[in-house]
Amino acid sequence: MTAMEPLGEGLEARPVARAAASDIGALRRAVARRSGPLLCSGLLDTWPARSAWNPAALAEHHGARQVTALLDLPDTGVLFPRDQRHYERKLSFAEFIGRMESAGPSAPCYLAYQRAHEIFDPADCDFASLLPPDRYPTDTRVWIGSAGTRSMLHSDLKDNFFCQLWGEKSVTLLSWRNSRAAYPFPDNLVNSQVDIAAPDMGRFPRLRDAVLHHVRVGPGDLLYIPRGWWHDIRAHTPSVSVNHWFGRPIGLPQYLALLGILGPAYWKATARDFIAHGLLRREEPTRFFFSPPSTGKRLYDALRSGDFSRGNDPSAS
Template sequence: MSVSQCKLNVPVEHYLATQLTLEQFEEKFLRPGHPVVLQGVLPNLPLSKWTMEYLSKTVGNNEVNVRGKTDQADYKTGKSYTIRQTTFQEYVDDLKRKTHRGTTSYMAVQNISKTFPQLQEECILPNIIGKIHNSPFLWVGHKGHYEYCHYDPDASMLMMIEGEKQARLFSCSDHENLYPNPLGSKGKTIQSQVDCDNPNMNKFPKFANATCHYCTLHAGDMLFIPAFWWHQITSLTDSVSANAFFGDSGVDKYISRILEPPVYTAFKHWLTNVIEQNRSFASFERTLERLHLCVENLILKQFHEVAQESHIKTLVAEILLFLGLEKLPEFKGGGKHPPPIKIRGLRWR
């Protein structure tokens, strides 16, 4: 569960969520960026009954997107995977029979409202989750599945419904020690090149300086994962879980917070990764012409935040520095709306 090659291994604190209001949760855990296992709430919510058996009866015929080749090294370092469409029941049948396809597949990040509309009325989230950014999602995996180490640009609440998982988390302060994949890597997350089960210390020597925060999650537990914290999750049994991506309450509290140390280094890397994803497209010149508005729109779309003028100026300056530009190209007109800064390669959200 812990990682012997790391400098320190620290167990994640457990806390009774029933003792927390939204304001107390944000003050004690969300804003400081402090991971915690929360207990005592999930078993009382309707989604706690979403076992594989229940889901098979309720949404077994629904089409789902399933990742393949998840046993490969390129998956364990977040570089590549395949996607196939199947029904939920067919996927679970493969998983339970432990076929080769079942043990090399993962039903990940399935948008509940789009993929399982029958579950919407039961999808009541804990009231300590603040402003939703994008979610909720359902995950079903086989025993032994290793989900690559990565970080998200949002806080996340991982809710264990059936089975057990182990989690390893690393602070955004350990950004360089986790060796992110090269800039321009596809998707919304930033992936680590380190396989936490078998780290190559010759290739990634700074991983020895990292601090691993670890825990085991049982059905009914919720793990709060702070935004921009690296996390690697392994299924200890066949498992069902859900998660929600969220941020601080308010109109600009989230973006204000992540523009401060120690989160800013990780956020800047995330932002420049998205810029690099767009750099080769013909529309990028028009994006640069109206970069101020494009960045403002990106923040609004991804985080539902109205960024302050000072925030936008800071981010535009970072992008110019990254691109090696002293100033932006002149706007030549053409179109009411500028081209969006797209997250490229985002699959099945």
């Protein structure tokens, strides 16, 4: 893609910068500078996971393993109509692969947020060759699902290598500094109220002036997503992906600054959840896609432990 791409409702997106598969230096510079997303096409072609993690091989070698997957997911809307547990089913990996390959986009299914080492050989993904060592914990997760799966617009605390091993997905991105245009939920600063595929420009007018980026990723592609960058990921085909979080997470000062500019509705929601889910320890609903703790609960944790990201840092749990 060399020109602005229309996304619907008058939105357009810039192309994501690209680097050659052999140019590891460009990837490392992008990580060091956090200058923006970068696509490295074909970078993963030599990884064992490219051949070992296709659906047929996974079913053959891991088919008897019991997994908990999300079945018959909604294909519209930002929040789950029901609590996430309503969609969870236990089944064998082989049964899930069969469901994944036959599911239509109107009722997608997902085995997602699964730690790679709990099922697969982590050596199949050679992240160590891409990154110099650092002192912060890392975490690697696997995402296996049908066409139509959606990770709605959200922001992660850490830098992210998103790796496509099989199938195709598209990714739309928005920088951290444009977080007001993402319209976070008042009770959760890392999840957006916006459905990028069908945005309500009347409710979300700041989107018109936001700088979006868009890219389609295929087998062997690695997409670097800097920490804080909002991203919406959608599968066009049955798909196997893996992502790797690394580096220093965004901390309390940055989120307090964002909370400050978002206004009173956000302050009230934070105070409410600070009391309800922090002080009173009430269970939080899970209607986001793999719901993180509310902002109020995270602030409560930060005041107790000094770590705002403790409850939303994948590597910490």
